Amino acid sequence: MLFLCVVVTACLGLQVKGEVVSAPDSYDFVISSEAQLSLLKLRETQVNNLQSYKKVLQMHLQKIRRLLKKDLGIEQIGISQKLLTQQPTSVDFEELMGAMRRLQTVYDLDSYAMAEGFIDDKDKNIRNWSADECLILGLMYLFLRNYNQSEHWLQLALVYYENYLSPEELKIKLWNYPNLLESLVEANKGLGRYLEAKKYANELLSINPNHTYMLTQLPKLKYLQSNPPKLAKPKKEFQLQKAICSKRYRRKSGVLVCRYVDWTPFLKLAPLKMEELSMETHISIFYGVLRQKDIDELKNVSRPKLQRIEHLSGNCSCKIGNLSSSSHDVVRKVNELILDITGFPSKGNQMLEVINYGIAGNYNPDDTARPRKQNKANALIFLDNAERGGEIVFPSRHLKVRPRKGSMLVWMNLERSVIYHQCPILKGNMWVANKVLN
Ligand SMILES: *[C@@H]1O[C@H](CO)[C@@H](O)[C@H](O)[C@H]1NC(C)=O
Ligand SMILES: *[C@@H]1O[C@H](CO)[C@@H](O)[C@H](O)[C@H]1NC(C)=O
Ligand SMILES: *[C@@H]1O[C@H](CO)[C@@H](O)[C@H](O)[C@H]1NC(C)=O
Ligand SMILES: *[C@@H]1O[C@H](CO)[C@@H](O)[C@H](O)[C@H]1NC(C)=O
Ligand SMILES: *[C@@H]1O[C@H](CO)[C@@H](O)[C@H](O)[C@H]1NC(C)=O
Ligand SMILES: *[C@@H]1O[C@H](CO)[C@@H](O)[C@H](O)[C@H]1NC(C)=O
Numbered sequence: 001m002l003f004l005c006v007v008v009t010a011c012l013g014l015q016v017k018g019e020v021v022s023a024p025d026s027y028d029f030v031i032s033s034e035a036q037l038s039l040l041k042l043r044e045t046q047v048n049n050l051q052s053y054k055k056v057l058q059m060h061l062q063k064i065r066r067l068l069k070k071d072l073g074i075e076q077i078g079i080s081q082k083l084l085t086q087q088p089t090s091v092d093f094e095e096l097m098g099a100m101r102r103l104q105t106v107y108d109l110d111s112y113a114m115a116e117g118f119i120d121d122k123d124k125n126i127r128n129w130s131a132d133e134c135l136i137l138g139l140m141y142l143f144l145r146n147y148n149q150s151e152h153w154l155q156l157a158l159v160y161y162e163n164y165l166s167p168e169e170l171k172i173k174l175w176n177y178p179n180l181l182e183s184l185v186e187a188n189k190g191l192g193r194y195l196e197a198k199k200y201a202n203e204l205l206s207i208n209p210n211h212t213y214m215l216t217q218l219p220k221l222k223y224l225q226s227n228p229p230k231l232a233k234p235k236k237e238f239q240l241q242k243a244i245c246s247k248r249y250r251r252k253s254g255v256l257v258c259r260y261v262d263w264t265p266f267l268k269l270a271p272l273k274m275e276e277l278s279m280e281t282h283i284s285i286f287y288g289v290l291r292q293k294d295i296d297e298l299k300n301v302s303r304p305k306l307q308r309i310e311h312l313s314g315n316c317s318c319k320i321g322n323l324s325s326s327s328h329d330v331v332r333k334v335n336e337l338i339l340d341i342t343g344f345p346s347k348g349n350q351m352l353e354v355i356n357y358g359i360a361g362n363y364n365p366d367d368t369a370r371p372r373k374q375n376k377a378n379a380l381i382f383l384d385n386a387e388r389g390g391e392i393v394f395p396s397r398h399l400k401v402r403p404r405k406g407s408m409l410v411w412m413n414l415e416r417s418v419i420y421h422q423c424p425i426l427k428g429n430m431w432v433a434n435k436v437l438n
Helices: 002-012 033-040 051-060 062-068 081-085 090-106 111-115 131-143 147-163 177-190 194-207 212-226 239-246 265-269 292-305 329-342
Strands: 258-261 272-278 283-287 318-323 352-357 377-382 392-394 399-401 408-412 425-427 431-437
Touching (some): 033 352, 131 147, 131 177, 147 177, 194 212, 272 399, 292 318, 292 329, 292 352, 292 431, 329 352, 329 377
Antiparallel strands (some): 272 283, 283 408, 318 352, 352 431, 377 408, 377 431
């Protein structure tokens, strides 16, 4: 639900370079669900802002302008600077588009299913995407020369145009029907479907006989139809992540032990259920480590600390807060709990990283980039149950672990660091607390 609203927000109110001095580079709403919440409060005022929507497209998808070949002819709409400073920026926009592509590619999501409420029919608040939103996604894929996806989204927009008669019904903010036809010509041309492309070009010319760009395109399309060129294959993105996250992992039962652990005085008082997930790499999960109250408190104290991390050892679309034991009682408590359970000394094991993910939040390290300094072990506590996605995968162990709120995943880095991935979050929020152990 949040996801869809954010898409609307992003598309309808984006900041324009040069007009505002004090605006940040990014509002981080794509990489952090916390940032989304504050942004959503501004949504109502942003929805009417159409001009910036067009401008951001021109800025970031400049080639699209060439594709459209025509001034969109939208009335200038005044925007107060105050409002502008509170709107998503170009970085947010690019990140949003990246998040959309990641989700659609990694999970093989059908555009139609996505548009009709993002594969969640139970959520009452979900609404279908508008023609504008489908069109902007169609344009993004066109820009990336992914003509198949582009055509799917454009066809969806076309369905809207055919099903609804008035612009009010269509919820059209920016694009008109000829703009859609132009894009359909380009997508079909990219797919080598010159007959279809000609059909849309002719339809456009029947509406606007003076459309100079289409007048020059038509003979080109005729030529291409009789002399079809070899089509370039689209560049594939997120393939490693797709392989890791879409694969089925069979649970190896039998070898695994599930038992109660009470190896420290603390645990004697409150034994925990532990499951050994992999013997070779010593990957275990401890259930019920943190209670809801501690989780809420940990999130509360982390919020002001959350920071965008540009150069993490891997790729993490998230914000991280680094907390020391001395900063808050709850952090000390969580730290002690981790050390108690794992048996690691407290010396040198002070910091706890709390991570908040955003849209398509994921951790996707480059397998070739090994950390310079290897830590002995890692403890990761799930502070949420992601509703869809968000699993931790250890590719080398063929192991996938579903997030389970309050449980702690521990793994040892014996000869070398164990690489893990976190799959993109498809639905729901995700927070984790991570601790590097030495
Ligand atoms: C979304 O679109 C589908 C198919 O066009 C329709 O059946 C459904 O009622 C729509 N949902 C909403 C919330 O408008
Ligand atoms: C586009 O999709 C069709 C099937 O829907 C497929 O046969 C074709 O290979 C795809 N083209 C590209 C370039 O991916
Ligand atoms: C097309 O251009 C001609 C001459 O320039 C003009 O007379 C005519 O009105 C234009 N048609 C449309 C639909 O704009
Ligand atoms: C966390 O913060 C919220 C909002 O400020 C507050 O209502 C809640 O009581 C806090 N929870 C804990 C456990 O500190
Ligand atoms: C957190 O602190 C540790 C130890 O001081 C440091 O190694 C790590 O890079 C920090 N992480 C972030 C995200 O700042
Ligand atoms: C981040 O991801 C990109 C591709 O998604 C990859 O090329 C790059 O190497 C990754 N960077 C790191 C540090 O893992």
